[in-house]
Amino acid sequence: MTIPAEAQAAITRFGISIEDYMLPVHGQIQILAEDGTMLPEDRRGSSPGHQYPVPTDRELLEAYRRLVIGRRVNDQNSALVRQGRLAVYPSSHGQEACQVAAALALREGDWMFPTYRDSVAVMTRGVDPVEAMTLFRGDWHGGYDPHAHHVGIQSTPLTTQLLHGVGVAHAAKLRGEDTVVLAMCGDGATSEGDFHEALNFAAVFNLPVVFFVQNNQYAISVPLAHQTVAPSLAHKAVGYGMAGERVDGNDIVALLAVLDRAVTLARAGSGPLLVEANTYRMQAHTNADDATRYRNDAEVQAWAAKDPLNRMRHYLRSTGVLTDDVETAFAGDAEDIAQQLREGLGSDPTLDPQDLFRHVFTEPTPQLREQAALLADELARDELSREEH
Amino acid sequence: MSTVAEAAAARAAATAGPDPVTFAKALTTAMADAMRADDGVIVFGEDVAKLGGVFRITDGLMAEFGDQRCFDTPLAESGIVGMALGMAMNGMRPVVEMQFDAFAYPAFEQIASHVAKMHNRTRGRVTLPMVIRVPYAGGIGGVEHHCDSSEAYYAHTPGLKVFTPSSVADAYRLLREAIASDDPVVFMEPKKLYWSKDAVDLEALRRDFDGAEAAERAEGRAAVVRPGTDATIIAYGPAVPPALAAAEAASAEGRSVEVVDLRTIVPFDDETVCESVRKTGRVVVVAEAQGFASVASEITARVQERCFHSLAAPVRRVTGFDIPFPPPKFEHWHLPGVDRILDALDELQWED
Structure with a gap:
């Protein structure tokens, strides 16, 4: 097999095997402890070939700002569901560190392929918050232009989007572009056939794809133990001949470090990589779900203690980077977006029934034109009879 | 697989003389012409590169266009179609081959949930100019899973165009149109007709296609x-x-x-x-x-x-x-x- 240059360097420098390079670390990469203190280098879970530099203060502060906004977006959208302004919202409350790090790891020309739970990542990447919510308000299947910010449309079938990301990376590679694709999925999705096909295709064609698995422990109600008995999801990578890494998904410092390295390696031609982030969905799957039927309060409370925002806030306060003024400014930024969401989603959208037929094909077929006319006629007659009464 | 040997034998016989042209040759020529006309046209699937496909429909494409534009994939139909979708999103015009009708079923989720719906889902912001070639139907003495007529599944799925030629000239014409289309096309090839022949002037068909106005297309015209x-x-x-x-x-x-x-x-x-x-x-x-x-x-x-x-x-x-x-x-x-x-x-x- 071809050994990527980075793997070769690690093998030479540390005297490790290719498998040691590809296999994730024991445990997970963690840089910030749960209490928000920075761990010493020898307690970060790293091992030879798996070293991660700490991002700069400036990067960390911006990441924290995005975390604050992400949390506000999640809570605002959940409130909008309760008020009937959104049909559904799969919240990433508790997973904001993964959401923010995924978006910040990419350059402008790179692509992201999110799932339905990744709205915060989509917005962090630059998509208009109200457009991102169109899918969940129910006025179309997707509201934003995937080409505008290089963000695939949020997908509700599981794992299918990974292959789309593989294709985007493949096309870019054939044209000699240095695009990296970050393809996202959850723990349940790793059981799907397309997960296997996407990883294998990316590996065989040596494509610059970072597969980012947010392991939030449950696929709706089914715990990870029922999805796999693999030592970890990151271990699955080695079977495809790619490197896997496991990171604390509530530690944004570790996430930024691990994803940055993965994206940098992929861009340099290492082939695909897999990053598993160990995190937790603090709320139910959606508003239609009842999480108390499958998990207990003690478990949820244990994860609440690992909250990604508190941890980062504590750290940045302790180093003096995060002052009261900065915190106030960040809260203001978050409130601006919340207001944008409330205003944008507070009014009913204007719907054109003819949109039903407009985009099925690039040009409607004669049959669709007939059906469009049928509906227009039906509506005109309704209008007429309303006027008569 | 007896059909492979049959295909090879029939094709060898068919290429002995310059005229008439087989249905298979018309399809191969259509792909080669489309690849010459547009660098974004790429062909991939199972056994399509070195072997030229089990029916030899992609024969010679890797030799002429190189292994970046005509290549074999791992054996996974959902992977083939899902990757093609991503490539179509990113500037390419993929033409993928499903080896047989019934072997395309693993790709059905990608086809029905994504290929068919992406243009509509994105209000036309994402077009998917891609062709899924499916050798289909019986009449060749094929064993189970090699002879299904699967066209209704695709025709029933809004957002897919479904082409199926029956003549040598239409094999060329419709495949060129399918590749040129900005909508995804499921291209159903009656495999018993691969070895049928007709005295068709491919050169003239090529000129006709290149010069044809949209109004003269075969698409949507019985x-x-x-x-x-x-x-x-x-x-x-x-x-x-x-x-x-x-x-x-x-x-x-x-x-x-x-x-x-x-x-x-x-x-x-x-x-x-x-x-x-x-x-x-x-x-x-x-x-x-x-x-x-x-x-x-x-x-x-x-x-x-x-x-x-x-x-x-x-x-x-x-x-x-x-x-x-x-x-x-x-x-x-x-x-x-x-x-x-x-x-x-x-x-x-x-x-x-």
Whole structure:
């Protein structure tokens, strides 16, 4: 097999095997402890070939700002569901560190392929918050232009989007572009056939794809133990001949470090990589779900203690980077977006029934034109009879 | 696989002389011409590169265009179609091959949930110019899972165009159009016709395609492949040759039978179909697929809805039976043949 240059360097420098390079670390990469203190280098879970530099203060502060906004977006959208302004919202409350790090790891020309739970990542990447919510308000299947910010449309079938990301990376590679694709999925999705096909295709064609698995422990109600008995999801990578890494998904410092390295390696031609982030969905799957039927309060409370925002806030306060003024400014930024969401989603959208037929094909077929006319006629007659009464 | 050996032998025989051209050669030439005209056209699938496909339809493409533009993939149909979608999103025009009709089913989720819906889902911001080639239907003595007529699954899925040529010239023309289309096309190739031949001037077809206005395209235009006055047979793909043979036999009995070849199931050409039916007043729909809830059912319903007052008899269907495709030694009882079509024509209430 071809050994990527980075793997070769690690093998030479540390005297490790290719498998040691590809296999994730024991445990997970963690840089910030749960209490928000920075761990010493020898307690970060790293091992030879798996070293991660700490991002700069400036990067960390911006990441924290995005975390604050992400949390506000999640809570605002959940409130909008309760008020009937959104049909559904799969919240990433508790997973904001993964959401923010995924978006910040990419350059402008790179692509992201999110799932339905990744709205915060989509917005962090630059998509208009109200457009991102169109899918969940129910006025179309997707509201934003995937080409505008290089963000695939949020997908509700599981794992299918990974292959789309593989294709985007493949096309870019054939044209000699240095695009990296970050393809996202959850723990349940790793059981799907397309997960296997996407990883294998990316590996065989040596494509610059970072597969980012947010392991939030449950696929709706089914715990990870029922999805796999693999030592970890990151271990699955080695079977495809790619490197896997496991990171604390509530530690944004570790996430930024691990994803940055993965994206940098992929861009340099290492082939695909897999990053598993160990995190937790603090709320139910959606508003239609009842999480108390499958998990207990003690478990949820244990994860609440690992909250990604508190941890980062504590750290940045302790180093003096995060002052009261900065915190106030960040809260203001978050409130601006919340207001944008409330205003944008507070009014009913204007719907054109003819949109039903407009985009099925690039040009409607004669049959669709007939059906469009049928509906227009039906509506005109309704209008007429309303006027008569 | 006996079909592979047969394909190779038939193809070797077919390429012995410069003329006439096989259906297979027309398809290969269409892909090669499209690849020459547009660097974004790429061909991939299982065994398509070095081997040239199990039916040799991609033969020579890797040699001419290199292994970046014609390549083999791992053996995974959902992977092939899902990756093609991503490539189509990112500036390419992928043409992928499913090895056989029934082996395309693992890709069905990608096709039905994403290929078909992406343009609509994104309000037209993402177009998917991609072609999924599917060798389909029986008549080659193939074993189970190698002979399905799967066109109804695709035709029933909004957002997919479904093309199926029955002649050598249409094989070239429709495949060029499919590759040029900005909508995804499921391109159904009747595999029993791969070795059929016709004296077709590919050079002239190429010039016609390059110079044709959109209005002259074959897409959405059924062809009257045999004119007639007394009855209409509507057929497509593998059912067109038996339909033509039946029309010929009927003329010996003094009946003038028109044959309409749909060429594209989606878009459907109501205009040409209805024009013929209004003229003749009697209709037999012929399709190789099982008849229940089929494309033949749809054609029959459309004709009766639109042309009821022109009909002298109920529309008859001659289709495969509602059974899993039979083993090779049984298929001759299953496939709609000339006699069954003639029987149906006889029952069109001529005495009234």
